[in-house]
Amino acid sequence: MTTRWKEIARSLRDRIEDGTYPPGSKIPAIPELMDEWDVARDTVRDAVSRLANEGLVTPRRGIGTVVRDITPVALAYRPDRPAAVWTTQTEGGLDELISTEWATPDRGVIDRLEIPPNSQVVHRVRHQYSGKQVAQIMEQWVPDHVVTAIANATDVDLSAGPPATDLHSLLRHAKLPPASTTETLSTRMPDPDEADLMELPPGVPVLITVRVTRSDGPVETSTFVGAGDRMSQSFTVPLGG
């Protein structure tokens, strides 16, 4: 037993996939679909909502329901750099520092940094833009002892603002040379704040990256929340023959 709205959704989905309604075009208006299928308005809306939540269309008030363009940055392949390299692919590389401050870390950060529960960390939030839209929300945590080591070695106060050079250089000067990073990727739907900030239409998930950089022990951890329709992330890893 199938239901009316599922039939309508399937029909529309098929026509989107076979090119009858190409990206950027509009599917028939709600009243039109009501006539065509002889159903009530909300039945049509159920079908269209479903397609929106699958990421296929975006309904726009006063305009119509437009077919989304499904060929984002995603899956762009790059025969790549010589050695181990990771690359985040977004267009504009603009980076805005939102905040830098001492903070008490939550459980996950404590675990990843292997620090005592009540120690302080420098917490940074940055937004990375792709054009005028936020494509990624970055949060970074650097433990107490690393901040101190950097300050002693380089006269840089991490909690005061953006450093003059990148963190890797500072770590090397502080005799905490980064030896490896582990990045763990997962995905989920955005919460309303994230959806709002990144202007995500319904049906667009976020790509989550949790990074830990280690020297002897962990020296830094970050989380990245990236807009699923504008992000992909590549890793190139050499294989030991």
Add this chain to the structure above:
Amino acid sequence: MTTRWKEIARSLRDRIEDGTYPPGSKIPAIPELMDEWDVARDTVRDAVSRLANEGLVTPRRGIGTVVRDITPVALAYRPDRPAAVWTTQTEGGLDELISTEWATPDRGVIDRLEIPPNSQVVHRVRHQYSGKQVAQIMEQWVPDHVVTAIANATDVDLSAGPPATDLHSLLRHAKLPPASTTETLSTRMPDPDEADLMELPPGVPVLITVRVTRSDGPVETSTFVGAGDRMSQSFTVPLGG
């Protein structure tokens, strides 16, 4: 101006996040919420549907609307292996071979393998299980000339079924030692077939991995479509001082 269903959704979301409705518990039934907010049934349903599409709850007929447990395998951190290593984290490692056959590749595969448009490839589909559920759909393509090289060197016919040893070993025997892999990760909502196969509730995206393994040139490419509520993927990369 906010709407009724958004208010209800926000209220429920807040109570889920503050622990009033912990994971596994049920939010109030629809008729209850109708009374509490003095709205019609469909208004409540709009609110609940929204939460379902955010991945927070799963409505179950005859049961109630249960709060989802949001601490999957995801974000499990592992201080890791010595060198460059990539790990897919799922529970059961069960692997089911669905099909193996010669095929004509599509555009993306042609690009990644750097082969002529009409050449043949061996195409494999596998399902990886986590318990009784499919957690990942794997597709693999190996180009003509690599299949031939392996057959000549090792007497293994890749198109005939699962090989006795892993592909990396076969490649080494065929004098095509794998030198590097590039994996590109992205995310999107599942299509209905994928949702059905992996038993994904609404609001669960999929994690997409596109891999290319290179020796001198590309020798293999794969795509992985993983259930977002049961998958994460880790990369550990050494840093050159």
Add this chain to the structure above:
DNA sequence: GAGTGGTCTAGACCACCAA
């Protein structure tokens, strides 16, 4: 059988956009 969510109707009013 009682309670749950799922589907559907017919009609209404609102917010937004283009011409």
Add this chain to the structure above:
DNA sequence: TGGTGGTCTAGACCACTCT
């Protein structure tokens, strides 16, 4: 101004689960 999608109602019937 006319057409679009967004919200909401009051009521109905269905499918499913538990006891």
